[in-house]
Amino acid sequence: MSIVVVLLSLAAGAYALAVIERWAVHGHLSLTGPAWAALALLGRESLLARKSDRLFFELGPVLLLVAGLMAVAVIPLAPGLIITDLATGALFLNAALAYVLVALIMAGWGPNGAYAMIAGWRFLGQFIAYAMLIVMPITAVAMRAESLSTVEIVASQEQLWNVLYQPMGFILFVVAAMGLAWLPPLDLPDATGELAGGVEAEYTGVRLAVLRLARMVIILALAGATVTFYLGGWLGPWLPGWAWSAIKILAVAAAMLSVGRYMPRIREARYLALSWKLGISLALANIFVVGVIALVVPI
């Protein structure tokens, strides 16, 4: 039962996110816009580049969608409203999102096009920059909750949300999540101005529709992970739990989408240097500080 509810709310969330993206990026608020855009994509021809690696080309977007859905499966929307409450949920989230890298490299390699190829390999560099900053802050969250289950992690924030308990981890995680979802200013694999769309360059028609949908699901999964790990999940006064989850997830996603409007794209070399010299040091310091607090303060 809860599976159907979560899948339906995922579809609704993806649509709402498409509306919000249009609004945050282009400044138009149109409720029907994404529906027409999706219909137009389905109606367009879906071309296959000559001499493409057909298997990788076809499987890339599908694997991306699978990865996004697996990540969504361990995010609780309300008590009991979760697809699978795995005991190792936080670790499973990492494992699922690791396939984003594989899928993007497949999508970049597949069409045998120069821009897509460069974009795919570039994302590997971006992966090395963001990957540690996804896993290290989650460690600090698990230390407080004494569990990797996402439901337990939300329950551990009953008295104080993690965003106040470990603000440094929150900032690191959100920035790394934006790198994972290749949102601007960290949109190196589809850098619109310099790579002609990058991994999206060779995808047209229905295949592009699947790729875009998969990316929406991944953004939702990451916003959901941010809310679960740092913003207290379904916890909140007055409103029911699912309403709080929906508000928080959409607000986080909208914030992540709108940052790119105010910041220029960062270069790969600079992103790597920043996240290893500054990011890893801060993440290790975060683990240490949370470790000391967790031993001294009982909450």
Add this chain to the structure above:
Amino acid sequence: MSELSQYAILFGLSVGVFGFVLSLYGLARAIGRTRSEPGKGVPATAGTLSRDPVWVRYHARYAGYALLFLAFDMEMAFMYPWAVVYREEGLIALLDMGVFLSILFLGLLYGWSQGALRRQ
């Protein structure tokens, strides 16, 4: 729900995604077919075929980072079980992992001083 049935659900969802995508493809095909015409298969390289083959060696200039990444990624495999029992074990756990992490951090600093944290 038992662990096994949870993984069965996840597997079912993955298979379901393939079904969903296939039905989308069917819908798109019902709306209109793709006509095969010459020139449509040229990748997005200014309208002409690129002079050189595309599947060539790509210079992974982040190689230094990649090696450090391997070390850190292995370390994270130890960190997760440690994080779960951290509060039970108390100060001992903090000291144990503190030593481990400071050695690792010194490794990062050493790599930095040797120029590993640079795009080569």
